[in-house]
Amino acid sequence: MSYQPISFYQTGTFTVGNRLLAPDERSVQAQVKRYNSLNSGHRACQGCGEALGARYAIDAAMEAAHGQLIAANATGCLEVFSTPYPETSWQIPWVHSLFGNAAAVATGIAAALKVKGKHDVRVVAQGGDGGTTDIGFGCLSGMFERNDDVLYICYDNGGYMNTGIQRSSATPPAARTATTMAVGAEPGNPFGQGKFVPAIAMAHDIPYVATATVADLRDLEAKVLRAMEIRGARYIHILVPCPLGWGTASGDTIKMARLAKETGFFPVFEAEQGVVTGVLPIRKKLPVEEFLRPQKRYAHLFGKQPKVDVIAKLQALADRNIRKYGLLGEEH
Amino acid sequence: MEKPFAITLDPGSSLANRTGSWRTYRPEYLDRLPPCNAACPAGENIQAWLFNAESGDYEKAWRSLTVNNPLPATMGRVCYHPCEGACNRQHLDASVGINSVERFLGDEAIKRGWKFVKPEKQSGKRVLVVGAGPAGLSAAYQLALLGHAVSIYEAGPAAGGMMRFGIPKYRLPRDVLDSEIARIVDLGVELRLNTHVDDLKQAMAEGRFDACFLGVGAHIAKRAYIPAGDANRVLDAVSVLRSMEGAHEEEMKPLLGRRVVVYGGGNTAIDVARTAKRLGAEESIIVYRRTREKMPAHDFEVEEALQEGVMMKWLSTIKEAGEGELTVEKMALDENGFPQPTGEYETVAADSLVLALGQDADLSLLGKVAGLVIDQGVVQVDAAMMTGCPGVFAGGDMAGNDRTVTVAVGHGKKAARAIDAWLRGGKYEASPKPEMATFERLNTWYYSDAPKTVRPVLDIIRRQSTFEEVLGGLDETNAQFEARRCLSCGNCFECDNCYGVCPDNAVIKLGPGKRFVFNYDYCKGCGVCVAECPCGAIRMVPEEN
Ligand SMILES: Cc1cc2nc3c(=O)[nH]c(=O)nc-3n(C[C@H](O)[C@H](O)[C@H](O)COP(=O)(O)OP(=O)(O)OC[C@H]3O[C@@H](n4cnc5c(N)ncnc54)[C@H](O)[C@@H]3O)c2cc1C
Ligand SMILES: Cc1ncc(C[n+]2csc(CCOP(=O)(O)OP(=O)(O)O)c2C)c(N)n1
Ligand code: SF4
Ligand SMILES: [Mg+2]
Numbered sequence: 101m102s103y104q105p106i107s108f109y110q111t112g113t114f115t116v117g118n119r120l121l122a123p124d125e126r127s128v129q130a131q132v133k134r135y136n137s138l139n140s141g142h143r144a145c146q147g148c149g150e151a152l153g154a155r156y157a158i159d160a161a162m163e164a165a166h167g168q169l170i171a172a173n174a175t176g177c178l179e180v181f182s183t184p185y186p187e188t189s190w191q192i193p194w195v196h197s198l199f200g201n202a203a204a205v206a207t208g209i210a211a212a213l214k215v216k217g218k219h220d221v222r223v224v225a226q227g228g229d230g231g232t233t234d235i236g237f238g239c240l241s242g243m244f245e246r247n248d249d250v251l252y253i254c255y256d257n258g259g260y261m262n263t264g265i266q267r268s269s270a271t272p273p274a275a276r277t278a279t280t281m282a283v284g285a286e287p288g289n290p291f292g293q294g295k296f297v298p299a300i301a302m303a304h305d306i307p308y309v310a311t312a313t314v315a316d317l318r319d320l321e322a323k324v325l326r327a328m329e330i331r332g333a334r335y336i337h338i339l340v341p342c343p344l345g346w347g348t349a350s351g352d353t354i355k356m357a358r359l360a361k362e363t364g365f366f367p368v369f370e371a372e373q374g375v376v377t378g379v380l381p382i383r384k385k386l387p388v389e390e391f392l393r394p395q396k397r398y399a400h401l402f403g404k405q406p407k408v409d410v411i412a413k414l415q416a417l418a419d420r421n422i423r424k425y426g427l428l429g430e431e432h
Numbered sequence: 433m434e435k436p437f438a439i440t441l442d443p444g445s446s447l448a449n450r451t452g453s454w455r456t457y458r459p460e461y462l463d464r465l466p467p468c469n470a471a472c473p474a475g476e477n478i479q480a481w482l483f484n485a486e487s488g489d490y491e492k493a494w495r496s497l498t499v500n501n502p503l504p505a506t507m508g509r510v511c512y513h514p515c516e517g518a519c520n521r522q523h524l525d526a527s528v529g530i531n532s533v534e535r536f537l538g539d540e541a542i543k544r545g546w547k548f549v550k551p552e553k554q555s556g557k558r559v560l561v562v563g564a565g566p567a568g569l570s571a572a573y574q575l576a577l578l579g580h581a582v583s584i585y586e587a588g589p590a591a592g593g594m595m596r597f598g599i600p601k602y603r604l605p606r607d608v609l610d611s612e613i614a615r616i617v618d619l620g621v622e623l624r625l626n627t628h629v630d631d632l633k634q635a636m637a638e639g640r641f642d643a644c645f646l647g648v649g650a651h652i653a654k655r656a657y658i659p660a661g662d663a664n665r666v667l668d669a670v671s672v673l674r675s676m677e678g679a680h681e682e683e684m685k686p687l688l689g690r691r692v693v694v695y696g697g698g699n700t701a702i703d704v705a706r707t708a709k710r711l712g713a714e715e716s717i718i719v720y721r722r723t724r725e726k727m728p729a730h731d732f733e734v735e736e737a738l739q740e741g742v743m744m745k746w747l748s749t750i751k752e753a754g755e756g757e758l759t760v761e762k763m764a765l766d767e768n769g770f771p772q773p774t775g776e777y778e779t780v781a782a783d784s785l786v787l788a789l790g791q792d793a794d795l796s797l798l799g800k801v802a803g804l805v806i807d808q809g810v811v812q813v814d815a816a817m818m819t820g821c822p823g824v825f826a827g828g829d830m831a832g833n834d835r836t837v838t839v840a841v842g843h844g845k846k847a848a849r850a851i852d853a854w855l856r857g858g859k860y861e862a863s864p865k866p867e868m869a870t871f872e873r874l875n876t877w878y879y880s881d882a883p884k885t886v887r888p889v890l891d892i893i894r895r896q897s898t899f900e901e902v903l904g905g906l907d908e909t910n911a912q913f914e915a916r917r918c919l920s921c922g923n924c925f926e927c928d929n930c931y932g933v934c935p936d937n938a939v940i941k942l943g944p945g946k947r948f949v950f951n952y953d954y955c956k957g958c959g960v961c962v963a964e965c966p967c968g969a970i971r972m973v974p975e976e977n
Contacts, residue, residue, distance in 0.1 A: 110486060110916040110925070112880030115966060117928025119944060120487060120916070129932040132941050140937045140954035141446030146454065147958030152935040182446070189446040317932060343958075351959025351972075354933055358877065 103322035113318045128163045128321050129155075135162040135191065142189040144181040147350030149340035149357065150255045153314045154178055154226065157253050157338060160321040162192065164328030165222040170209055171195065174202035174227030174236055177262040177342075178255060200235035202227045203243040206250040214249070222328065223249065229256040229270035233297045240297075240335075244304035247332045251324075254297065254335070257342035265345040269295040272365070273417070274410050275397045277345070282400035291413060301335040302374045308334040310370035314341070315357035319380050323370055339366045347396020359391040364418035367425040381429030382422070388415045451936060455957035457972040459930075459950055464869035464922025464968055468530060471518035473834070474501045474570075474842040478515055478530055479923050485533055485915035486925075491546060493915075494537045498548065501841050502573040502616055503566065505542055505608045508535020509903070510599055511838045512730055520871045520921050526884040529906075529914045536911035542611045548577070548619050555579040557855045560636055560644040562629050562797070565593020566837045567647030567828025569616055570844025571851075575645075576619040578852045583639060584621060587628035590677075591617075593649050594829075595837060597674040600703050601899040602710065632824070633800045643823045643851045646798075646811070647844060650791040650829040656695070658785070660753035665689070669696070669704045669788035676707060681899070684711050689783025691715040693758055695750050696788030697727040702734065704786050705742040709896055717743045717780065719750055721763055721771045736902065740895050747771060750785065758782050793830040816850035816860045817843060825851055869922025873968030878929065882917050885910045924948070924969040930961035 105113045109120045117130030128134060137158040144151035162169050170193045173179045179196050182189040197205035206225035213221050225243075227236055232254040243250055259277050260266040267277040273291040276282040280289040301309045307330045312320040320338065327334040341348060341356040348356050360366040361380065365388055368380035389411055392398040401407045422428060466479040476497060484493035497504050508531055519527035540546075557580045561568045564586035572582045590596055591613045595604060617623050629635045636644055653668035660666050667687070676684060692708040694701045697720035708716040718737070720727060723746050727734060738744070745760065749771075752759040757779045763771035792809045803820035805812040810831060817825045827843025829835045850860035888904035895902055906914060924947050931939045931948055938955035939948050962970045 110880070110918070110920075111878045111927055111966060114878040114880065115927035115929050116932030117926070119926040126928070127932065130928040132943060136937050138937075139446055140951070141449035141451055142936070143446075143449065143451070144935060146956040147960050148935050152933065152960075155935075155937070186441045187444045187446045187448060349959070350956075351963040353935075353958070353960055354964050 103318055105318075116317055127317055128160050129317055135159045135167070137162055137190065137192050138182060139189045139191055141187070142182045143184065144177065145342075145344050145350070147343045147353045148177070148181070149314050149342060149353045150178050150228070150257055151181065152353070153255050153320075153338045153340040156314065156317060156320050157226075157324050157336065158192065158224070160324035161222070161224055161251065161328055164325050166220070168221045169193070170213075170221060170223050172197050172202045172206040172209060172223070172225045174225075174231030175199035175262075176228035176231050176260075177257075178226065178228065180262050197225075199231050201239050202231060202236055203239040203250065203252055206252070207243050207246070207248040210249045222251070224251045224253060226253040226255065228261070229254060229258060230260040230268040232256075233269045233295055237297075241300075241304070244301060244306050244333045244335070247306060249331050249333070251327050251334045251336065254337045255340045256337055257340050257345060259342070259345050261342050261345045270297070272414075274401065274414060275395075276400060277397070287400050288397070294417075298335065298337045298371075301337075302371050304333070305374040306333040306335065307331075308370070308372055310335075311337045311339070311366070311368050313339040313357040313361050313366060313368060315354050315361060316368065316380060319368065326370070345397065347399070348394055352394060356391070356394065359386065359394075362386050363388045363391045364422040364427050365391050365414070367421040367427055369425050376425065379425050379427055379429070382427050385422075385428065388418045450953050451956050452938075452951075452953045455952075455955060456975055457957045457959065458952065458975055459955065459957070459959065459961050459970050460973055461924065461948065461950075461970055463866055463924075464873065465866045466869050466921040466923065467518040467520055468515035468528075468921075470865070470868060471514040472842075473514065473836065473839040474507070475845060476500045476515075479918065479920055481537070482528070482530070482533065482915045482918040483920065483923070483925060485537065485912065486918065488912060490537055490540050491544070494541045494546060497534065497537060500845060502548070502570060503538070503612045503837075503841060504534050505538025506566075506595060506604060506612055507838060507841070508532065508538045508905075509604050509608070509901075510595065512836055514838075520869070520874060520919055521917060523871050524876055524879065524919075525881065528917045529884055529887070532885065532887050532906050533911050533915050536906045536908075538612070539608075539905055542608065548573075548615060550619060551577055551579040553579050554581065555855065557581065557642045558583070558640060559851060560585065560639055560641040561647065562632070562635075562644065563593060563647040563649060563828070564588070564591035564613075564623060565647050565649045565828055565840060566595060567649075567840035567844040568593070568645065569613065570841040571645040571647065571825075571827065571848045572621045572844075573616045573619065574845050574848030575851060576616075576621050578848065580852070580855070582621045583641075584623045585627040585629050585635065586623065586625050589626055591623055591625070593647075597677050598670065598700070598703070600673065600676065600707050602706070602895070602902050603703075605901050629797045631800060632797050642855055644825065645844070645847050645851060646819075646824065646826040646830065647828040647840065648793060648795070648797070648830050650793040650809075650835065652792045652794050653787065654789040654792060656750075656787060656789055658750055658753050660785075665784040666753055667784060667786045669694070669700045669786050670791060672704055672786055673700070673707065681711060687784070688713060688786070691781050691783045692717070692786065693750075693780060693782040693784070694718045694786045694788055696720065696790070697722065697729060698788060698790065699729050699733060700790075701788035702729045702737050702742075704788055706737050706740055708786075709740050709742055710899055712897075715743065715781075716741070717745055717782075719745045719748050719760060719780070721747065721749045723747060723765065726769075739892065745780070749773070751777065753782075753785050756781060756783065758785060791829070795830065815862075816853075817847035818850060818854070823854065866922075869968050874919060874921060875964055875966050875968075876919070878927065878964075878966035879919055882913070884917070885914045920967045922968050925967060927966055929964050929966060930970060933960050933964045935960065
């Protein structure tokens with residue numbers, strides 16, 4: 101855990117704010133005058149986790165950079181819903197790159213700022229999981245390898261949502277998408293080898309890598325603030341449930357992210373120089389079924405005859421995360 | 433206007449896009465009724481005063497509490513706290529120690545000398561209160577705050593009713609009771625002690641009272657026919673406890689003797705048995721005709737008595753009181769759970785037998801009052817606590833079968849508000865209750881784990897030999913901790929969650945103490961705020977069209 105949890109003030113560090121806390125102990129999001137880097141009027145679906153995650157992350161980065169921030173944004177929902185020409189929801193200098201080159205564009209911006217001697221202006225690149233783990237992966241790896249002074253934020257909603265929910269390399273196994281239908285012997289996305297980009301980023305030994313979800317704001321903000329203290333290539337991978345693509349109720353977005361974390365399905369940790377330095381422990385461990393069942397993309401697992409073998413394989417993935425990252429914390 | 437290279441339009445803001453038009457459901461803030469408040473017979477707004485205590489504003493908390501109950505230090509000791517039984521936190525770890533925080537606030541008020549604020553205007557009306565028990569004191573307090581001139585006529589030599597002449601000192605130290613009564617009297621209430629009202633009509637006429645509240649309690653011990661030899665001492669519990677007040681402990685010892693048997697299964701039986709133990713009885717035995725589970729006494733009281741060495745004989749009735757011994761018949765429960773005699777007898781050694789079989793109200797003062805309805809010894813009142821005789825109100829033990837200090841305080845308050853309305857020529861209507869903040873309404877993920885604070889308990893030796901208070905209080909740190917365990921069910925506590933979790937920034941934060949409002953221009957009605965509100969203070973309602 102990268103932040104000092106508040107031991108007990110009725111809600112501890114779990115809520116966004118808390119009237120009992122001193123102002124400096126509250127989250128960035130609790131401030132009356134927060135940046136709202138991503139403003140109202142954007143066209144994201146009701147309950148979009150990506151819109152929420154982007155405001156959480158960019159507001160924190162703005163806080164750290166004292167408002168001196170430029171963003172490069174890959175094609176995807178975040179870009180499309182925020183900037184239908186000529187409107188923009190962004191209250192920061194913001195550049196739309198292509199689908200696959202946000203990391204490279206950001207590298208260029210960082211280089212230009214360096215040449216101009218503007219050391220106080222910071223650079224972020226952001227994109228969806230498709231733009232990051234698939235098509236943008238080459239540019240991203242290059243940015244890591246060169247240790248360019250960019251914070252790259254990936255909003256992982258597990259698919260190409262903007263173009264109608266196609267599979268990406270971040271789509272979890274067995275999930276139904278438009279390109280991995282729930283038909284045949286192995287319905288949904290096949291169990292492959294997996295491609296967990298945070299681990300690949302760590303393999304570059306870059307200064308900072310972290311994962312987060314929209315369900316743990318304090319943790320997410322602390323990670324962005326920590327990343328902004330560091331110069332060089334940094335990577336934060338945020339799980340952002342997509343009500344449309346996952347087939348969940350719009351009000352359940354944060355709940356879904358919480359379930360992903362509490363089941364161990366999505367490990368929340370941070371690493372410096374390729375070494376894990378902290379995990380956000382599971383508070384109340386839940387079976388992975390709790391995470392799967394509310395999602396229509398997993399409905400085929402819960403028909404008249406539940407596919408217990410597939411559920412068991414998904415549980416095994418979660419259990420492996422729990423072991424690998426020590427998600428049960430010290431007490432357990 | 434000169435534009436940079438390749439730029440033809442100024443960037444417009446997405447604020448032009450009113451996404452509120454997408455909505456089919458809208459979120460709304462509301463205050464739901466916390467289960468503790470709903471369960472409090474005195475109608476305390478518990479969640480509200482805990483809210484103030486949470487931030488350390490104890491005086492504000494005490495003032496908020498005393499809107500409904502003028503006796504927090506007393507109630508923080510003797511109340512059977514149905515609030516805690518209803519508290520939503522019990523489904524997480526353990527209910528909030530509401531009673532212990534109430535006591536802390538009450539003690540703090542005594543320590544710091546906080547006083548009630550006298551009303552600015554007097555109504556010119558005179559109200560008689562008969563009886564200075566909790567019902568009468570509560571009514572007098574509320575009536576005085578409403579600007580009426582109040583006189584309490586009390587038969588006894590001191591105010592407090594059963595709080596003084598029933599409840600033993602080891603549960604309610606008298607200096608605490610005295611302070612809280614004095615504070616009510618300080619409001620300008622006239623307290624006439626040693627003034628037994630024999631004829632209500634006459635008393636009202638003589639004192640030119642416009643209305644009256646009766647809170648005479650229930651003091652006449654119920655009897656059971658038990659053949660007793662001359663030599664045996666058969667006493668009743670209320671008399672024994674009453675004579676404890678002001679009496680020297682040494683005088684009381686010979687009255688009860690070394691082996692005391694108490695007959696009954698209620699709170700009073702427990703109090704007498706524990707009192708006997710403290711007076712040095714070697715054996716203090718409670719005989720009750722049903723089982724422990726069926727005892728009307730609260731389980732924690734039974735437990736405390738057992739810890740102090742009080743013995744219990746369940747499923748037993750007393751047949752005869754002979755010289756130095758009693759004949760007891762064993763009972764057995766029938767298929768309906770009722771005790772039936774078995775014909776098996778045994779003898780129990782006893783120097784005295786104390787009957788604790790309940791009390792009836794002495795209603796002789798009501799003889800000439802027209803219109804009054806009395807059913808099985810209980811004065812009948814309407815929803816506004818008014819008896820069949822206009823202008824005569826009643827509450828507490830005499831007006832119901834749910835006989836506790838808390839109920840009495842609630843009756844007194846309700847009657848006072850009704851008397852006030854009646855004096856103005858109106859009728860008192862209780863405000864409608866909001867919907868309940870049930871456990872299902874909460875998102876308890878957000879609350880930190882925090883086990884209940886345990887109150888210190890007096891050591892067992894002193895509990896068996898002295899009348900020192902058994903249960904200790906909380907200090908400031910743990911009282912605040914305990915208050916902060918409150919989940920604030922159904923009432924916004926400004927955790928900023930709705931403000932933070934809205935993907936559309938459609939929640940406006942108004943600043944400390946002012947809560948939040950929705951910006952319906954942009955709220956898409958996703959419902960995330962409702963799902964993530966820890967305390968269930970937001971609901972979704974369908975849009976009209
Ligand atoms: C031993 C014992 C222990 C108890 N323990 C608890 C407890 O722990 N918690 C709890 O909540 N409840 C407890 N109770 C119940 C509680 O004490 C009563 O329910 C409560 O006191 C009733 O309040 P009241 O105002 O109706 O009557 P009372 O408290 O009985 O007061 C009535 C007053 O009216 C006066 N009076 C009566 N007739 C006249 C008259 N004609 N003229 C003038 N004055 C008159 C009496 O002297 C008395 O002072 C206990 C009761 C007993 C007996
Ligand atoms: C080179 C290229 N190929 C395809 C597209 C079409 N396209 C736009 S967004 C998108 C999917 C975006 O998915 P992801 O990056 O995961 O973002 P999301 O919409 O899920 O947030 C695709 C395939 C494109 N814009 N450019
Ligand atoms: S499709 Fe999913 S990611 Fe895209 S705007 Fe809708 S909810 Fe957000
Ligand atoms: Mg995606």
